[in-house]
Amino acid sequence: MRRVRSVLVLLLAAAAVRAQAAGWTGGDELPTNPLPCQGAAGAEKAKPYDGGKPTNPPNLKGKKITVVDVPKLIGIGYFNATSKGIADAAKELGNVDAKTDGPTQANIDQQITFIDNYITSGVNGILFAANDPVAISPVLKKALGKGIHVVGYDANSEPGAREWFVNQAEFNGIAKSLLDNMAKEIGEDGAFAIVTSTFTTPNQARWISEMSAYAQKCHPKMKWLETVEAQEDNNLSFQQANTLINKYGDQLKGLFGMTSVATPAAAEAVTQANKCGKVAVVGLATPNAMKPYVNKDCVKSVVLWNPVDLGYAAMYVLRAVTDGTLKPGAKEVKAGKLGELKVVNGSEILLGPPFVYNKGNINNFDF
Amino acid sequence: MKVDVRSLFRHETVLAILAVLTLAVLAHQHEAFFTADNLLNQGRLAAELGLVSLTMTFVIVTGGIDLSVGSILGLGAILVGVFWKNLGLPLPLAMVLTVLVGGLAGLGNGLIITRFRVPPLIATLATLALYRGLAEGISKSRSVRGYPEWFFRLGQGDVAGVPTQVWILAAAALLAAVVLGRTTFGRATYALGANETAARFSGVAVDRTKLLIYTGSGLASGLAAVIFVSRVSTTRSDMGTGLELDAVTAVVLGGTSIFGGRGTIVGTVLGLVLIQALRNGLALAGVKGDGTIVVIGAVLILAILVSNFVGREGDG
Numbered sequence: 001m002r003r004v005r006s007v008l009v010l011l012l013a014a015a016a017v018r019a020q021a022a023g024w025t026g027g028d029e030l031p032t033n034p035l036p037c038q039g040a041a042g043a044e045k046a047k048p049y050d051g052g053k054p055t056n057p058p059n060l061k062g063k064k065i066t067v068v069d070v071p072k073l074i075g076i077g078y079f080n081a082t083s084k085g086i087a088d089a090a091k092e093l094g095n096v097d098a099k100t101d102g103p104t105q106a107n108i109d110q111q112i113t114f115i116d117n118y119i120t121s122g123v124n125g126i127l128f129a130a131n132d133p134v135a136i137s138p139v140l141k142k143a144l145g146k147g148i149h150v151v152g153y154d155a156n157s158e159p160g161a162r163e164w165f166v167n168q169a170e171f172n173g174i175a176k177s178l179l180d181n182m183a184k185e186i187g188e189d190g191a192f193a194i195v196t197s198t199f200t201t202p203n204q205a206r207w208i209s210e211m212s213a214y215a216q217k218c219h220p221k222m223k224w225l226e227t228v229e230a231q232e233d234n235n236l237s238f239q240q241a242n243t244l245i246n247k248y249g250d251q252l253k254g255l256f257g258m259t260s261v262a263t264p265a266a267a268e269a270v271t272q273a274n275k276c277g278k279v280a281v282v283g284l285a286t287p288n289a290m291k292p293y294v295n296k297d298c299v300k301s302v303v304l305w306n307p308v309d310l311g312y313a314a315m316y317v318l319r320a321v322t323d324g325t326l327k328p329g330a331k332e333v334k335a336g337k338l339g340e341l342k343v344v345n346g347s348e349i350l351l352g353p354p355f356v357y358n359k360g361n362i363n364n365f366d367f
Numbered sequence: 368m369k370v371d372v373r374s375l376f377r378h379e380t381v382l383a384i385l386a387v388l389t390l391a392v393l394a395h396q397h398e399a400f401f402t403a404d405n406l407l408n409q410g411r412l413a414a415e416l417g418l419v420s421l422t423m424t425f426v427i428v429t430g431g432i433d434l435s436v437g438s439i440l441g442l443g444a445i446l447v448g449v450f451w452k453n454l455g456l457p458l459p460l461a462m463v464l465t466v467l468v469g470g471l472a473g474l475g476n477g478l479i480i481t482r483f484r485v486p487p488l489i490a491t492l493a494t495l496a497l498y499r500g501l502a503e504g505i506s507k508s509r510s511v512r513g514y515p516e517w518f519f520r521l522g523q524g525d526v527a528g529v530p531t532q533v534w535i536l537a538a539a540a541l542l543a544a545v546v547l548g549r550t551t552f553g554r555a556t557y558a559l560g561a562n563e564t565a566a567r568f569s570g571v572a573v574d575r576t577k578l579l580i581y582t583g584s585g586l587a588s589g590l591a592a593v594i595f596v597s598r599v600s601t602t603r604s605d606m607g608t609g610l611e612l613d614a615v616t617a618v619v620l621g622g623t624s625i626f627g628g629r630g631t632i633v634g635t636v637l638g639l640v641l642i643q644a645l646r647n648g649l650a651l652a653g654v655k656g657d658g659t660i661v662v663i664g665a666v667l668i669l670a671i672l673v674s675n676f677v678g679r680e681g682d683g
Binding site for chain 2: 074099101102103104105107108109112113114116117118120121122132134135137138198200229231
């Protein structure tokens with residue numbers, strides 16, 4: 001009986017392990033486009049507009065509109081920052097009443113319910129960051145069908161379910177930045193592991209796919225040990241990072257944090273395991289969360305964009321779409337103090353290149 | 368038995384009054400709340416929770432609990448995609464198989480509880496992790512998309528103006544009410560919840576009843592999984608997380624005693640209506656997500672307090 005039980009336990013453990021070895025199967029087979037190893041990318045190829053259209057939207061040019069912002073979840077620094085950007089833009093514009101509301105867990109079922117309720121309550125515009133690109137699309141299409149303008153940021157839905165998507169940085173640009181920074185710290189034959197949110201979250205999945213392609217192309221000798229999920233939960237990210245450190249011991253030279261929650265958690269795990277300087281932590285995070293680790297030299301560089309700017313840009317795009325000044329086929333859009341933003345990939349608006357925070361500049365930011 | 372029925376009746380009445388009051392207040396707060404469009408839409412959103420809550424009533428009346436329903440839903444959601452895309456089975460067969468696998472998962476729960484005498488809380492806590500882990504392992508982080516158009520009619524379509532899944536929920540509620548209230552199986556459920564040892568010695572087939580109840584819970588979760596996938600047009604291994612707590616809330620709000628022996632389907636349905644109305648109405652009235660959770664918690668405590676107060680009066 002004991003042997004049967006231990007076999008059963010092993011089977012259960014094997015089934016319950018949420019690990020992914022180097023063969024990354026997330027990202028749902030969308031094509032990757034790795035950048036050249038040296039220097040910047042080439043020119044973007046133009047693509048026809050592929051966004052959705054609202055049905056008979058009311059003419060609200062110049063009038064006051066109510067907008068709701070439904071991020072992946074509320075209560076984490078990153079989305080507090082995008083929310084601030086949206087609020088700043090709303091104040092500048094003067095004729096927008098914007099509110100942020102969302103689930104307390106990065107759960108797609110709950111996010112759909114939130115959006116559905118706001119559709120019923122009659123908002124004029126919806127801003128969103130999707131937990132799942134396909135699952136969120138039916139409810140967004142319903143919003144478009146009711147004449148509500150829909151603009152996404154941070155994490156995309158299917159193109160036909162929203163009018164525009166503000167992309168913080170190109171997926172391959174983020175992948176290049178992350179991997180180049182990691183290679184600088186651990187060398188061309190170091191071994192690394194990745195802590196992400198879930199394997200099907202749209203943006204993280206695409207970044208990892210691009211990282212996989214870029215690593216094969218430009219850092220082929222680096223060893224990719226494992227990718228684990230941590231759901232944007234602080235505790236879970238910390239535990240997963242700890243597990244990786246204990247599992248691979250001295251073999252693990254670097255940890256990637258793919259969410260703004262995972263990177264500080266990984267840095268904390270490395271600090272507590274007394275491996276600062278031995279295990280490099282590179283990832284996406286808000287400057288405030290990483291200041292203690294960067295100032296202690298435990299983490300050398302944090303890659304991000306400015307999420308406040310991201311929210312700000314999204315709000316301006318929504319206003320431009322409502323006023324009719326941003327039409328399908330446009331090549332650029334004016335976004336307040338950010339100036340002209342380029343349109344790429346048909347219906348995506350690019351915020352700009354990723355920004356690297358390090359000891360030299362991190363103390364200048366407060367979000 | 369007579370005294371028991373009277374006290375039950377009082378809780379359901381209190382709940383019904385509370386539900387009507389809530390609906391009235393919420394309708395007053397926002398004119399879009401009490402429209403047919405919104406109410407039917409809420410019915411559509413609550414269908415999965417509703418199905419699971421119906422069988423959860425049976426489970427809690429026996430004094431047990433089933434925390435694995437959310438994980439069975441997640442597993443079912445993945446399996447719809449796996450059966451259809453990876454194994455190439457025709458979609459209707461995949462749907463039926465998913466429901467059956469849900470039943471099997473529930474049967475697994477039942478066997479662990481009856482054969483190995485593991486308390487339901489522990490057993491279903493373990494299967495919560497096991498089935499979720501299976502879902503994640505089988506899905507290999509891929510989501511399955513691209514279902515044919517007719518499949519979406521289940522989760523996103525209407526029949527005679529009412530969402531498809533609301534018809535299914537209504538039929539299930541009727542069936543559950545009849546089984547729990549009017550059959551010997553229902554009587555056996557109450558008996559074994561009120562006093563398991565006495566029931567066993569009275570010749571009630573305690574183990575078989577429990578097995579059937581947990582299997583039913585699994586079947587309901589499997590069906591909810593199919594409806595859910597049809598509603599969101601994709602499958603993910605993290606679907607249904609937290610569903611078990613919502614189901615227990617609806618059931619307990621409906622007057623079912625967590626210790627077993629008391630509870631009705633009518634109560635559960637009222638509890639479900641109240642929770643969904645609060646979630647929707649408060650959101651429409653401008654209360655943000657966190658505020659809604661606080662209100663639902665307060666309503667639950669209030670309902671339990673009233674029920675306890677009333678119940679003590681009724682139990683001679």
